[in-house]
Amino acid sequence: MEIEEFINKSEGEWNSMRSGHSLAFKQFEEIVSHIKITKLKQDDSQVQYYLNKSQYSQRTPTCPFKIEWEGISDWSDKDDFKGSSLLIPIQNKSNSGMILKSLGYAEKIESISNYHFLSDCTLILSTEYEETVAEERIWFINSNLRCRSSVIKSLKNKSILQTSFASELRKIF
Amino acid sequence: MEIEEFINKSEGEWNSMRSGHSLAFKQFEEIVSHIKITKLKQDDSQVQYYLNKSQYSQRTPTCPFKIEWEGISDWSDKDDFKGSSLLIPIQNKSNSGMILKSLGYAEKIESISNYHFLSDCTLILSTEYEETVAEERIWFINSNLRCRSSVIKSLKNKSILQTSFASELRKIF
Numbered sequence A, B: 001m002e003i004e005e006f007i008n009k010s011e012g013e014w015n016s017m018r019s020g021h022s023l024a025f026k027q028f029e030e031i032v033s034h035i036k037i038t039k040l041k042q043d044d045s046q047v048q049y050y051l052n053k054s055q056y057s058q059r060t061p062t063c064p065f066k067i068e069w070e071g072i073s074d075w076s077d078k079d080d081f082k083g084s085s086l087l088i089p090i091q092n093k094s095n096s097g098m099i100l101k102s103l104g105y106a107e108k109i110e111s112i113s114n115y116h117f118l119s120d121c122t123l124i125l126s127t128e129y130e131e132t133v134a135e136e137r138i139w140f141i142n143s144n145l146r147c148r149s150s151v152i153k154s155l156k157n158k159s160i161l162q163t164s165f166a167s168e169l170r171k172i173f
Helices: A003-010 A045-052 B003-010 B045-052
Strands: A012-022 A027-039 A065-073 A081-093 A096-101 A111-117 A123-128 A132-142 A145-154 A160-170 B012-022 B027-039 B065-073 B081-093 B096-101 B111-117 B123-128 B132-142 B145-154 B160-170
Touching: A003 A027, A003 A081, A012 B012, A012 B027, A012 B160, A027 B012, A027 B027, A045 A081, A132 B160, A145 B145, A145 B160, A160 B012, A160 B132, A160 B145, A160 B160, B003 B027, B003 B081, B045 B081
Parallel strands: none
Antiparallel strands: A012 A027, A012 A160, A027 A065, A065 A081, A081 A096, A096 A111, A111 A123, A123 A132, A132 A145, A145 A160, B012 B027, B012 B160, B027 B065, B065 B081, B081 B096, B096 B111, B111 B123, B123 B132, B132 B145, B145 B160
């Protein structure tokens, strides 16, 4: 599997159910959200902006894309949450490379993830943030169902802070 | 990874948080349970009983074991649920084979799962029941945290019935 094929399969709109597990407190979080994944052109001005200010300004991105989300969490004191992030993959080998993100997953800051694919085409993303390390894995059950799990650890002592799992069903109608 | 090493890592007691996602109804289920995994001898009478009545009675099992669970679901009308299952792996290649189960996961009947390991040692289990097909994947984050996801499909039309995810933390004290 190469990153471009994975992004092609991911493009579109998805209804997501996500569960967060806070292991220390045995607390569940439930999040329902709507996700939209849109491919962008390599010469898109925002793609060029983030690429040029990164250490990879001389590299050619593969299939940059945008993720937008809007949802409701049973933990949030606000009614809903929404946001978007720009993702710029830079391929090293056919099945691995980096992804620049304008907004990270575990911490809402610019970040760089390393990615690679397992033998069954599961995408593994590893991201070091300022205080945490996140490992995400994303795999397709069929063309209309994506599963996504994550583990967030403390950067300092590698203790587990949270796990999560999302079932993402393609929005057809 | 071979099945024996995986079972050695799994042996012990675990506190599990599990979330079920019913995609059609956007409903979450939350289950908290305690799991105990115990290795059994090859000549254990129950292991021999299930092996002998299977089509694999001439094969030698690798590292048979028992799983016991007890827990509480927010969907259950009973206060708690408990049960146990005997699992008898029969290795074909170094990283794949079958597992006979006295009690299945998606349906509580005797079943046979095919298993194999991905390149990162994730265990994949596929089981065909009377009305459903289940794919489970189990992977270790570290020696004290196991993650487990499942997807249950209808056998007839392959529609997705439920996904689930469990975070299993080793019980140390």
